[in-house]
Amino acid sequence: MDQKDQRPYKLVWPLQAMPLARAMSLSYALLIIYVSLNPFDFDFRNGIDAWAWIQAPLPRFITLFDVSINILAYIPFGFLLVFATYPRWRNFVALSIALALSALLALTVETLQSWLPTRIPSQMDWWANVLGGLLGGLLAIPLGPQWLSGSVIRRRFDQWFGLNWAACALFLLFPWSQIYPQSSWLGTGVWGHAIFASIDWGTLVINHIAQETVITALCWLGVALLLSSGLRAKAPQWRILNGLLCLTVVMKTFFTALQFGLEFSLIWLTAGALWGMVLASILLRWALSLNQKRRLFLALFCLVTGTIAINVLPDNPYFILNLRHWHQGRLLHFNELMQWVSVVWLPIALVWIVYNAAELKPKP
Secondary structure (H helix, E strand, O other): OOHHHHOOOOOOOOOOOOHHHHHHHHHHHHHHHHHHHOOOOOOOOOOOOOOHHHHOOOOOOOOHHHHHHHHHHHHHHHHHHHHHHOOOOOHHHHHHHHHHHHHHHHHHHHHHHHHOOOOOOOHHHHHHHHHHHHHHHHHHOOOOHHHHOOHHHHHHHHHHOOOOHHHHHHHHHHHHHOOOOOOOOOOOOHHHHHOOOOOOOOOOOOOHHHHHHHHHHHHHHHHHHHHHOOOOOOOOHHHHHHHHHHHHHHHHHHHHHHHHOHHHOOOOOOHHHHHHHHHHHHHHHHHOOOOHHHHHHHHHHHHHHHHHHHHHOOOOHHHHHHHHHOOOOOOHHHHHHHHHHHHHHHHHHHHHHHHHHHHOOOOO
16 A cells, blocks of 8 residues: 555545634624613613714713723624635625624614713714724734634644533633632632532631642642543643633633723632642643543532532632722623623533433443
8 A cells, every 4th residue: 555545544524614603793793782771770761862972072081990881892703704604705895894894783783872870872882892893803804714614723723622511611601700800719609609608707716828729729730630631632622721820810800901900810829729729730730641530520619629628618818808999890790790600510521421421331
C-alpha cells in the first residue's frame, strides 16, 4: 500500500453559515431587552409620547459609567451579527446590517422605556448603543472566513467535547456564575442558607484565610473534575481547565470593577482565594489521572462538601463590609440575572454528575 494512503483522514470543515451565531444573536437581543426593560411594569397611560425622548434635550448629568455600559452592552451584539450574516453578506454589507439592527433594537428599547417609571430614555443612550454595535461589527470584519463560518470553533469543539453539548454548556456558563458577589470565591449554591443553619460568629472563631482556602480548593477541584469528565481523553484537559480558570478571573475582575468601582476590582482576590486556586490546580494535575468514575465521585464529594461549608460556616465579615461599596443601581437587573445563573449552575451540574455516573458501566 502506498505510504500516502496510510495517512489519517483529515476532516475539512466547509465554509458555510453559522447557525450558532444566529441563535446567539437572538438570545443576546432578548438578554438586552430583559436587562433594559425589567421589571416590565409599563404605564401606558402616563401621557408621554412614544417619541418624546428623541426631541428631549440631553440629560443634565452624563456619567462616564453610563456611557461606557451602553457602549459595551452592544459590542457583542454587533460582533455576533456579522457572524450571523455570513456567508450571504460579508464585509461592509454585513457591517451595515449589524449597525442597522443595533440601531433598531436600541430604538425599540428606548421607546419602550418611555412607559417605564424607573427608566429615563435619552438620545445619549441610543447613540452609545449604536456606537457599541458599530465597534462590535468592526471587530468581526477583519476575521477570516474560517472564523466567520464557525469552522474553527466547530473544529475546536469537536477536539475538546465531541458531541457532549451539556458539558460544553456548563463549561461556558461557569465564569458567568461567578460574577454575582459571593462570600467565597468559586463557590456556588448560596441557596443552601434556607436549608442549613449558619453558625454564629459570637460562638466560633475561624481563620478566614484557611476557611476560604479550603472552600476555594474544594469548589475548583470539584468543578474542574466535573468538566474534565465531559472533555475528550486526548484533549489537553489540564491546560483547558486552567484556561477556564484564568478566563473566570478576568471576567470577575472586569465585572467587579463595574459593580464596586475600579479601585475595588481585585477586592475579591484574597490570600485564601489565591492559595485555594493554586492548591486545587496542583491536586487537579494528579486527579486527572484517575478513571472517569472516580473523577465523578470525587467531583461530587468536593462540590457537596464545599456547598455545605459555604452555607454552614459564617460569611467572612470582610466580605460583608465590602458589600457596602456595592451600588445596586449599577447593573441592577444584570446582577439579578447573574444571581440566577449562580443559583442554578450547581444543581444542574450535580444532576449531570449523577446521570453520567449512572451511565458508566463497570468494565469486565
